[in-house]
Amino acid sequence: MDEANKHAFIEVLSEILEQFAFVFLEEEPGPVDPPEDGSPLLAEISFSSQNRSGRLVMAASPSLCAEVAENVLGEDDQGHLPEDANRNALQEVVNIACGNLLARLYGTEEMFELSVPTSHEISAEEWRTVGNSEDAISLSAEEEPLVARLILEQGENKK
Amino acid sequence: MAYNVLIVDDSVLIRSMVAKTLNIAGINVGQHHYAGNGKEALDKLESHWIDIVFADINMPIMDGIQLVDTMRTRDYLADIPVIVISTEQSEERIQELRSKGVRDYLKKPFMPEQFKEVVAKYLEKEQ
Numbered sequence: 001m002d003e004a005n006k007h008a009f010i011e012v013l014s015e016i017l018e019q020f021a022f023v024f025l026e027e028e029p030g031p032v033d034p035p036e037d038g039s040p041l042l043a044e045i046s047f048s049s050q051n052r053s054g055r056l057v058m059a060a061s062p063s064l065c066a067e068v069a070e071n072v073l074g075e076d077d078q079g080h081l082p083e084d085a086n087r088n089a090l091q092e093v094v095n096i097a098c099g100n101l102l103a104r105l106y107g108t109e110e111m112f113e114l115s116v117p118t119s120h121e122i123s124a125e126e127w128r129t130v131g132n133s134e135d136a137i138s139l140s141a142e143e144e145p146l147v148a149r150l151i152l153e154q155g156e157n158k159k
Numbered sequence: 160m161a162y163n164v165l166i167v168d169d170s171v172l173i174r175s176m177v178a179k180t181l182n183i184a185g186i187n188v189g190q191h192h193y194a195g196n197g198k199e200a201l202d203k204l205e206s207h208w209i210d211i212v213f214a215d216i217n218m219p220i221m222d223g224i225q226l227v228d229t230m231r232t233r234d235y236l237a238d239i240p241v242i243v244i245s246t247e248q249s250e251e252r253i254q255e256l257r258s259k260g261v262r263d264y265l266k267k268p269f270m271p272e273q274f275k276e277v278v279a280k281y282l283e284k285e286q
Binding site: 016019020069072073084085088089092098102108111112114115 | 170175248249251252
């Protein structure tokens with residue numbers, strides 16, 4: 001990912017997290033350690049158009065996912081949150097980020113098909129693998145770690 | 160007048176968020192109905208009086224476009240306003256949705272004010 005795309009990715013993600021979940025993002029200078037409060041979650045969505053295809057992947061701590069869910073719903077007690085709220089929260093962030101990032105990078109004339117986002121728990125080792133990838137962006141939000149990747153599998157990364 | 164709404168999204172979080180936003184926006188909701196995909200939505204539409212549908216596009220089993228297509232083939236469902244709430248933004252997709260009879264489109268994330276503005280247009284028409 002070149003610097004322009006990386007900048008756009010961080011900008012879009014910041015805007016979405018602020019508007020959707022009142023969570024503020026910071027870029028970290030290097031890979032961030034896996035969270036210590038339980039198994040991290042990884043959410044993924046794939047996209048394709050006539051010109052390109054790829055995936056957007058995000059991994060976050062369970063605390064951050066819970067905070068996003070609580071803020072979206074205005075709940076301050078996890079007991080009131082729907083079942084699977086943490087996974088839902090990360091999946092929705094990935095979903096919204098993907099649609100908005102593709103429009104930012106490639107404009108609205110190109111029609112993309114997006115998959116249904118999926119998520120699963122990952123190990124600390126898998127977290128490090130994601131975070132150490134060449135195209136990974138290391139971030140933190142509310143002092144919780146977050147890793148994001150835009151993986152272009154086919155096509156140019158320019159409009 | 161209270162309106163019965165159907166919220167269709169595979170994310171339970173988004174279904175709850177839309178319901179809360181309706182409340183914050185001051186929309187007078189009678190009954191909330193929920194569905195996790197287009198097929199479940201059709202079941203709800205067949206068994207309840209619904210005044211307006213809020214639907215996502217990307218859902219498993221039956222997506223939002225298939226839901227709208229099916230609603231348009233059934234006379235008794237064809238006139239129910241459908242508002243799509245999605246992250247997809249291509250002009251072609253939005254045009255496709257409008258050509259299928261989708262009344263409006265809200266891009267995620269949205270603010271309660273935007274939501275109210277769109278919803279009020281269609282519910283006022285129903286009065």
